[in-house]
Amino acid sequence: MKIGIDLGGSHVAVGIVENGKIQKHLEKDIVEKRQIENVLVEDILNLIKALLDNNKLEENIEKIGISAPGIIHNDTIVKASNLNLYNFNLISKLKENYPKTEINIRNDGKCAAVAEKKYGSMQNYSDCIFMNIGTGIGGAVFLNYKLLEPKKSSGFEIGHMVIQKDGKLCTCGKKGCFEAYCSIKALKNQVLEVLGKEENITGKELWNLLKYNDKNEKIENLLDEYAENLATGISNLIDIFEPEIICFGGSFIHYELWIMERLMKKLQEPNRMFSRSKFPQMSMAVLKNEAGIIGAVE
Ligand SMILES: [Zn+2]
Structure with a gap:
């Protein structure tokens, strides 16, 4: 199963994706922006768990992809000023819970472009x-x-x-x-x-x-x-x-x-x-x- 995570300026959304379609999804507003690194990791892990529990799915995640705002370099969110995030490696935090899963992160504009290229108006x-x-x-x-x-x-x-x-x-x-x-x-x-x-x-x-x-x-x-x-x-x-x-x-x-x-x-x-x-x-x-x-x- 593939899980996509969309990190917006004010919310985080998590969805199970199959062949370019979101099968199930859950989202949560980001209210607390102090110590956002910890809040974010906790929110994402809870959302993934709830998504699997609600749909009675076993934890069999082959890939997690993250769409994040701002400048992303070397798997790190270098600067996402809307979220007050600087030099934060979200992948290494998620790896602590999913050591065997392939995890990628990419700028949100690029993610939208890739989706639109493969499944939308540019295909x-x-x-x-x-x-x-x-x-x-x-x-x-x-x-x-x-x-x-x-x-x-x-x-x-x-x-x-x-x-x-x-x-x-x-x-x-x-x-x-x-x-x-x-x-x-x-x-x-x-x-x-x-x-x-x-x-x-x-x-x-x-x-x-x-x-x-x-x-x-x-x-x-x-x-x-x-x-x-x-x-x-x-x-x-x-x-x-x-x-x-x-x-x-x-x-x-x-x-x-x-x-x-x-x-x-x-x-x-x-x-x-x-x-x-x-x-x-x-x-x-x-x-x-x-x-x-x-x-x-x-
Ligand atoms: Zn400029």
Whole structure:
């Protein structure tokens, strides 16, 4: 049996996966972030045990895969600031309880990409780019059906390519990064600024603000500007990788209605791209919340 673990910013989910489908799953909110290392290990072990007990399954686990946020290197969570985790080797902790089980860990964006490549909207394409747009922008690239994996760090940090010299300050410390303009968090901040609102809002509230302000000229201009920045980043990626398809994941998929038409128009403007190869397909991720658990065991 294969068990996938999805470590989110505020919850941990554990599922039994068979042939790319989650058979059973359980999840728990992460409330306590002090001493999170111990809390997390305990939560994961309890969830696995409950999952097996509830379904009267014997403990016969051949593989455990973990999807985790942040920078993962050498099986270690080097930095996951949302979870307050730094230089934490979760695998060695789980190995104490499952010494004979194969255990892997991979960045959540890469897990989602792998799942979407094998079972989702990218499965029939050889050269693909997966863009996970949410709080930040993560990416993964497949060429000739293979995920490109750099040796030294997680790689394909497309959110941190600079699209504006001396531009907005990014959380990474650089200026003008793609995600400082085009993450959903950035979009949310831009909408609040234009509407003169100061409070923090949920994704659902942002959706409503866009829906009920669709004739608002300031919002229209803002969305055009957002699409313009997105087109700049994406046209760079198309010129470098010549993908057959670009698949969008993360909370971005909820805002397709306001963004995709504008984006396509911008991308098709003359002199937008050097590449004269066939224009790639654009698709939304279809596995949604399940992608982390499914991709973790692949
Ligand atoms: Zn950055």
